[in-house]
Amino acid sequence: MPELPEVETVMRGLMPVMAGQKINRASINREGLRWPFPERFAKRLKGARVQGMQRRAKYILMALDTEETLLVHLGMSGKVTIDESGAQPPAKHDHVVLDMENGVRILFNDPRRFGALDLLDSANLDSHKLLKSLGPEPLGNAFNPEYFAARLKGRKSPVKTTLLDQKIVAGLGNIYVCEALWRAGIAPQSSSAALDPAHISSLVTHIRDVLTEAIAAGGSSLKDYRQANGALGYFQHSFATYGREGAPCPKPDCDGGIIRIVQSGRSSFYCPVCQQQA
DNA sequence: CTACCATCCTGGTTGC
DNA sequence: TGCAACCAGGATGGTA
Structure with missing residues (x-):
């Protein structure tokens, strides 16, 4: 489903509820999606503050204050839900759930599991295997x-x-x-x-x-x-x-x-x- | 470097 | 109404 406009839209929706907020708790409900999740995934997310986010191609990149960046790829069937109540129980295929310090719950859902979540070294984003071969952004000046x-x-x-x-x-x-x-x-x-x-x-x-x-x-x-x-x-x-x-x-x-x-x-x-x- | 193809999954729709 | 076949927004990784 998600191509560039959908990913951009999802990111814009997440920005106001996640930027500046600390991740109080991360629940990981399976080992991975397209690839296994990174080592100690929940621990590395817990306590980290989301500093800001950007979109690159079909990826959402959330900069954390831990010198790591959370990469989100929605694949074919990925969806993100913002639960303002903070109490929405995870449903089927809600693989990762983040509880933010403002009380908002973020649920990552992906039935086909073609999506991905990963943690990247913020200083070397471009060396990540999913990002290093990407061509220019179609809305940027380099695509001419x-x-x-x-x-x-x-x-x-x-x-x-x-x-x-x-x-x-x-x-x-x-x-x-x-x-x-x-x-x-x-x-x-x-x-x-x-x-x-x-x-x-x-x-x-x-x-x-x-x-x-x-x-x-x-x-x-x-x-x-x-x-x-x-x-x-x-x-x-x-x-x-x-x-x-x-x-x-x-x-x-x-x-x-x-x-x-x-x-x-x-x-x-x-x-x-x-x-x-x- | 380019091209082609199988593959990872679930779920919705179509057709018998 | 049941069930099998087919199709889907993506992208890698192997092979030629």
Whole structure:
């Protein structure tokens, strides 16, 4: 579920209730998720104060006053719940529970367990295995047409696949790649190397725009995704292609319909009429 | 370096 | 209504 806009939204929800607060108690209800939790996980969290937090790609990084940083990755099915009452009993798949000094309880839930929690050395965040190979942030200045063109050059795989590669640009997932390609009018199976400069700068612009709009909407709620405060995101109502197989293309004056194809085992939704093959 | 594929899991939906 | 098959927002790690 969570791509960059959803992770950003969850982080923004956690910030006001966690920043500046000490972790009074950490309950670890299983050994790990995607990977085992770090050694003495609960002990290292207990008593630590959350100094601040930032998002990198699809990761939330919470800086603690112990020179360690708590990394949170929601994977496919991860959710975070803020319980203001502080007494909500952990439910099924609530694997980690943090009780903050302000009385708020934070519950990390992840049925499929593709998510991850880890503790990193705050002085060497970039050397962590999950962070060291990440490409630039799509909303930052380092992701620009020049950089993107250089990374597309000589790449034989389809542009859809390239955009999902976190080493090229970090934070996009299946949904927002489909949406950005539709906005840019580029077919997902276009060869990466075949994109011309106009395609490339259009794609950069539309990637930025769709992510920015989705963040403003609180992310997209598919299945039961919610913001950390329990509110539903509403960007899913703005999807042009994702999950809309058989529906008319929403582009004005386009008489095409959205179709679904499979690329590298993932669904791609697009309009074969207005999205040109480069 | 690039490309391809299996894999980690649960749960919701679809189809017989 | 039961049950099996299939599908899902991610990303690693192995192999070629």
